[in-house]
Amino acid sequence: MAGFWYTEKQTDNFGITLKVNKTLHTEQTDFQLLEMAETEEWGNMLFLDGMVMTSERDEFVYHEMVAHVPLFTHPNPENVLVVGGGDGGVIREVLKHPQVKKATLVDIDGKVIEYSKKYLPTIAGKLEDARVEVMVGDGFLHIAESENAYDVIMVDSTEPVGPAVNLFTKGFYAGISKALKEDGIFVAQSDNPWFKADLIRQVQKDVKEIFPITKLYTANIPTYPSGLWAFTIGSKKYDPLAVKEERFHDIDTKYYTKELHNASFVLPKFVKDLTEE
Amino acid sequence: MAGFWYTEKQTDNFGITLKVNKTLHTEQTDFQLLEMAETEEWGNMLFLDGMVMTSERDEFVYHEMVAHVPLFTHPNPENVLVVGGGDGGVIREVLKHPQVKKATLVDIDGKVIEYSKKYLPTIAGKLEDARVEVMVGDGFLHIAESENAYDVIMVDSTEPVGPAVNLFTKGFYAGISKALKEDGIFVAQSDNPWFKADLIRQVQKDVKEIFPITKLYTANIPTYPSGLWAFTIGSKKYDPLAVKEERFHDIDTKYYTKELHNASFVLPKFVKDLTEE
Structure with missing residues (x-):
């Protein structure tokens, strides 16, 4: 997908939201949901099971x-x-x-x-x-x-x-x-x-x-x-x-x-x- | 209003989002838009012109x-x-x-x-x-x-x-x-x-x-x-x-x-x- 906002709920009632230019890869591995995305603010990012793992910028x-x-x-x-x-x-x-x-x-x-x-x-x-x-x-x-x-x-x-x-x-x-x-x-x-x-x-x-x-x-x-x-x-x-x-x-x-x-x-x-x- | 998620865009491409139980007060004052809300994660919060000013919890x-x-x-x-x-x-x-x-x-x-x-x-x-x-x-x-x-x-x-x-x-x-x-x-x-x-x-x-x-x-x-x-x-x-x-x-x-x-x-x-x- 391309051009959307992704929201990670960090708690049940709070989260971050960020603009995704495009999804680079999505795959359910043997262990977790792996997602790579190109974001506007943070560069490329890795998500596992929906949680931010790392971003190029921080x-x-x-x-x-x-x-x-x-x-x-x-x-x-x-x-x-x-x-x-x-x-x-x-x-x-x-x-x-x-x-x-x-x-x-x-x-x-x-x-x-x-x-x-x-x-x-x-x-x-x-x-x-x-x-x-x-x-x-x-x-x-x-x-x-x-x-x-x-x-x-x-x-x-x-x-x-x-x-x-x-x-x-x-x-x-x-x-x-x-x-x-x-x-x-x-x-x-x-x-x-x-x-x-x-x-x-x-x-x-x-x-x-x-x-x-x-x-x-x-x-x-x-x-x-x-x-x-x-x-x-x-x-x-x-x-x-x-x-x-x-x-x-x-x-x-x-x-x-x-x-x-x-x-x-x-x-x-x-x-x-x-x-x- | 009651029971919604409020998103503050902290930059053009990134923000926080939080669950609002209810709006307590909304008013365009002589200087800024003043909003008070009861949130689930952070307690009562004050927003000015859409930006978080303070929350009871942090x-x-x-x-x-x-x-x-x-x-x-x-x-x-x-x-x-x-x-x-x-x-x-x-x-x-x-x-x-x-x-x-x-x-x-x-x-x-x-x-x-x-x-x-x-x-x-x-x-x-x-x-x-x-x-x-x-x-x-x-x-x-x-x-x-x-x-x-x-x-x-x-x-x-x-x-x-x-x-x-x-x-x-x-x-x-x-x-x-x-x-x-x-x-x-x-x-x-x-x-x-x-x-x-x-x-x-x-x-x-x-x-x-x-x-x-x-x-x-x-x-x-x-x-x-x-x-x-x-x-x-x-x-x-x-x-x-x-x-x-x-x-x-x-x-x-x-x-x-x-x-x-x-x-x-x-x-x-x-x-x-x-x-x-």
Whole structure:
């Protein structure tokens, strides 16, 4: 179809609406409804089960903040795993770190990878890099089968509905801990504090039981519900708020800075309260 | 009317949509179209010329961040002026500071004050306080007629269309400087960096020519365009990033904290770039 307004209901009673120039691809994959569209405001966009996953215009925020916060926190992140993230945006940011020797991507839906390469080339363009291994498979199982393998694990999943529901369980966080090396770090997207306060509270509680250093940070993503996105970081050894100055090196970013690295952990009071309950 | 979805086009090609239970009041005032509505997600809301001004659920962010950043920066803010802000939210926050002896509100549209008192009582409820003087009149003229009068001036205006267009000019900032005491501070809402980059760039440039200390800070407001709102602060003497620890005192807030005071000035790289051009 061409020339219409698409509305995503982000809650039962609130949503965003945006002008679509044309639909580029629509397909019910084995796992979810995949839609690619060319929009007037945000460039090409990927939707899964009707929810905005990424847009060419604002994708940099999410991808930079998932990747750079844990990667600068770890002193030598050589071996990195991305669970989900088939659009390739997190991988693109991971590769900006010269310490990374290998980045493995495990996405359950090969169609997301295929159509991101086709319609989101500025996001997915680094998936063919020599340092990257792309696997189409179940990230939950891959984690369960991995032991002492990764320095940093990033969970770039959809919401806890559909294929991602296992990725928001305490069993998954325990698996992540086992899959990480003894000084490993993981980060997971954790939805937003305005509409999903209970989710953030529960994830913080669960992760704290497994990781000695558990924190929440946020970033502004205009096409995501409420515009304020939360990320949970769990670390075995390194504190994301105690990164040595010399660890930071220049990378090309549009959102992340080393100053913002620290500031993103300073939470609005009502969000801070969620992490302390 | 009752039981419909209202859509605010925040740009030509993007907007928010929300479920309205019922319209409470609709009136073309002498200055703008005033609408009050009861919404399912955000509680009662005020719209001016079709744009969201405030909602009961997320108003605390804007009002706390306008008021507390300059009021904690100034060591002794006794005399405070709010230009616009007829909903009373900024005044409510100003009154949390015991140093404030008098808070003057000048809004051009008495109907905003009248209907905010009626339908947004948790926001407007402090307009009758003994320390508050409410004036219905032109804020631009009030500023022009004031000299060496205020410690802190807060510009809580609509967008630079309609009645607020004069409030985004260099002449207005010069007037504010004159209306402030020799160590005065002002803050003005400055829209958002995603859709109004040029505005932010221009305001920063204009204010810098008049105020030796000019900075930008942001806050997350879900019902405002992009979810990331910007505020320009201009100060003659006191640096908002050099507030002495003992200056902070406990106040009841839901968004502002003294840590967030500082963190809100740490900008995403693309926003920081706007302030340095």
